[in-house]
Amino acid sequence: MKMDILKRNNVRVTGQGEKTLVFGHGFGCDQQVWNNTIMEFQANYRVVTFDYVGSGNSDKSAYSQERYRTLDGYKQDLLEVCAALELEGLIFVGHSVSSMIGLLATIEQPELMEKMIMIGPSPYYMNEPGYNGGFERSDIDELLDMMEINYKEWAKYLAPVVMLNEERPQLAENFEEILCSNDPMIARQFAEVTFTSDLRDQLDKVTVPTLILQPKFDAIVPLEIGTYIHEKIAGSKLVIMEAVGHNPHLSDVEETVACIKGYLAE
Amino acid sequence: MHQGVLGRVGVRTMEQQLDRAPCGYLVLDGDLRIVEINSTLRNLTGVENPQHIHELQTIASRMYFQTYFTPSIKMHGTVNEMFLTLKSTTGSMPALMNVVERDGFYECAVIQMSVRGEYEKELLLAKRTAEKINSETADAYEKLQTLMNEVENKQQELLALNLELQQLAITDSLTGSKNRRYLEERLTHFLVQAEKGREVTVLILDIDHFKRVNDTHGHHIGDAVLKELARRLEEVVGSTGIVTRFGGEEFVIIMPDVGAKEGLAKGNAICKYMESANWINVPVTVSIGVAVYMPGDEISSWLSRADSYLYKAKAGGRNCAYGLI
Numbered sequence: 001m002k003m004d005i006l007k008r009n010n011v012r013v014t015g016q017g018e019k020t021l022v023f024g025h026g027f028g029c030d031q032q033v034w035n036n037t038i039m040e041f042q043a044n045y046r047v048v049t050f051d052y053v054g055s056g057n058s059d060k061s062a063y064s065q066e067r068y069r070t071l072d073g074y075k076q077d078l079l080e081v082c083a084a085l086e087l088e089g090l091i092f093v094g095h096s097v098s099s100m101i102g103l104l105a106t107i108e109q110p111e112l113m114e115k116m117i118m119i120g121p122s123p124y125y126m127n128e129p130g131y132n133g134g135f136e137r138s139d140i141d142e143l144l145d146m147m148e149i150n151y152k153e154w155a156k157y158l159a160p161v162v163m164l165n166e167e168r169p170q171l172a173e174n175f176e177e178i179l180c181s182n183d184p185m186i187a188r189q190f191a192e193v194t195f196t197s198d199l200r201d202q203l204d205k206v207t208v209p210t211l212i213l214q215p216k217f218d219a220i221v222p223l224e225i226g227t228y229i230h231e232k233i234a235g236s237k238l239v240i241m242e243a244v245g246h247n248p249h250l251s252d253v254e255e256t257v258a259c260i261k262g263y264l265a266e
Numbered sequence: 267m268h269q270g271v272l273g274r275v276g277v278r279t280m281e282q283q284l285d286r287a288p289c290g291y292l293v294l295d296g297d298l299r300i301v302e303i304n305s306t307l308r309n310l311t312g313v314e315n316p317q318h319i320h321e322l323q324t325i326a327s328r329m330y331f332q333t334y335f336t337p338s339i340k341m342h343g344t345v346n347e348m349f350l351t352l353k354s355t356t357g358s359m360p361a362l363m364n365v366v367e368r369d370g371f372y373e374c375a376v377i378q379m380s381v382r383g384e385y386e387k388e389l390l391l392a393k394r395t396a397e398k399i400n401s402e403t404a405d406a407y408e409k410l411q412t413l414m415n416e417v418e419n420k421q422q423e424l425l426a427l428n429l430e431l432q433q434l435a436i437t438d439s440l441t442g443s444k445n446r447r448y449l450e451e452r453l454t455h456f457l458v459q460a461e462k463g464r465e466v467t468v469l470i471l472d473i474d475h476f477k478r479v480n481d482t483h484g485h486h487i488g489d490a491v492l493k494e495l496a497r498r499l500e501e502v503v504g505s506t507g508i509v510t511r512f513g514g515e516e517f518v519i520i521m522p523d524v525g526a527k528e529g530l531a532k533g534n535a536i537c538k539y540m541e542s543a544n545w546i547n548v549p550v551t552v553s554i555g556v557a558v559y560m561p562g563d564e565i566s567s568w569l570s571r572a573d574s575y576l577y578k579a580k581a582g583g584r585n586c587a588y589g590l591i
Contacts, residue, residue: 028333032341135325142326142351148393149349149386150334219320219328244297246332250340251296 005084009050010057015042024098027194030056040257054186075104095119097194123199203232210236211263220246290376312355343367438511441496449510460559467529469519470572474584476515526558533587553579556589
């Protein structure tokens with residue numbers, strides 16, 4: 001069972017240290033987005049990265065439309081990975097939708113995390129009277145179309161990365177298999193779930209110390225959302241980053257790492 | 267005016283040409299701020315003095331760009347044929363974008379594809395329709411499979427039930443022995459065999475003083491004795507004959523390939539077996555009439571001959587078999 005989970009979610013454990021950092025990737029990518037970030041922590045922490053089922057090199061045969069119809073399925077992935085590694089008192093770093101997945105996990109198991117760090121979080125992406133989530137339904141539909149039209153090219157981007165993984169050359173051979181025909185459907189459903197889940201009423205249930213990292217101009221999440229979350233999560237800390245864009249862990253590794261380290265030292 | 271590579275006067279510089287080239291050209295810095303933009307793209311998008319790539323994009327495009335462009339360009343240094351929707355003077359337009367990273371800057375070529383875009387949309391629509399039909403077909407097929415499985419299961423059940431009914435139809439419900447219906451069916455069969463020359467003998471067996479058992483111990487014990495007798499008959503006869511309950515306390519045993527002499531010996535052996543048996547309820551003995559098939563016999567004449575020999579056995583003191591050798 002343990003091995004199954006570790007294989008299913010392509011779990012990678014690196015680094016050394018008493019405390020464990022778990023990094024959750026966002027929609028549309030996989031754990032490789034953390035490659036540059038985790039290098040800065042491996043000397044002092046045990047570092048866990050993984051792919052949600054349906055992403056990266058996870059076991060896509062484990063994907064079911066039923067389970068991953070809501071963020072609960074992804075939360076279950078996270079909880080199962082932590083249980084398989086027998087983790088407790090960990091520090092969770094979630095990017096984008098992963099910060100909401102972490103939110104659901106800490107609500108279900110408050111003792112699981114010691115601290116939680118959210119990068120570019122949003123509890124709800126849609127506009128509503130009195131709430132500026134940033135998107136209309138038509139924008140989401142346009143995005144889904146764009147993903148579908150771009151799918152073949154996007155898949156090709158992933159290929160060389162996989163093939164550069166010299167330690168595991170078998171990945172390249174399996175690549176055709178990895179890109180199974182389910183992928184566009186999975187990506188589409190993940191997008192639907194990501195952009196239509198509404199977790200605003202869950203925020204105030206969080207008891208774990210939380211850091212909110214909000215890029216000062218995030219194309220996806222309006223600036224005020226950072227404040228919105230900060231006000232709802234008691235004892236949380238909001239940092240507006242100098243970084244621009246939705247992926248500070250890629251575009252501004254140094255600043256992202258400094259923010260996380262600063263919070264861990266508190 | 268500079269000289270172009272071909273040395274002709276009046277040819278513009280590459281820079282000037284790029285500014286008016288029939289495709290958009292854009293240079294971004296690492297934060298996706300616009301460093302350079304050519305006139306073609308400025309005119310296409312209708313955005314006056316854009317500072318950031320986002321100003322050229324629809325909301326969905328920004329989201330897509332953030333999700334896929336940044337990770338891709340960071341990891342590979344190049345992005346090819348990315349389909350995006352850009353703002354335009356008429357609202358929005360589909361465009362393809364190629365990007366290379368050079369010295370920390372992203373150089374982008376943008377080609378408008380309004381006509382191709384329509385075509386892509388149609389393709390997408392056709393693909394979705396096909397997917398929908400496919401999934402409906404798959405669903406229907408699955409349902410059909412389920413139904414077929416159900417039918418097959420029902421058939422199996424029916425077959426099993428039939429078999430059970432067939433057994434019930436030829437089984438005596440009290441003793442579990444074969445019943446009279448079965449006896450008649452088998453006798454018809456063996457009569458034909460006997461007519462062709464096969465030796466077949468029937469034994470009619472009756473419990474001695476069974477009425478006394480019933481009167482003394484009640485019908486309940488009477489029934490138990492009948493059951494016990496049926497079981498003991500199966501034990502002693504085994505594969506040498508077919509045991510059937512004829513009615514009341516009477517049993518008929520068909521013994522194929524057994525002649526008159528051997529049949530009588532078998533009858534006597536059965537009597538001995540019952541006499542020496544350790545009966546659970548009430549000890550009983552049996553009398554037996556033994557009749558081999560005679561040419562010209564019908565079932566009735568055959569059985570009544572055996573019955574008359576049973577009568578002789580009873581008259582001869584019971585607990586014995588009678589037959590003509």
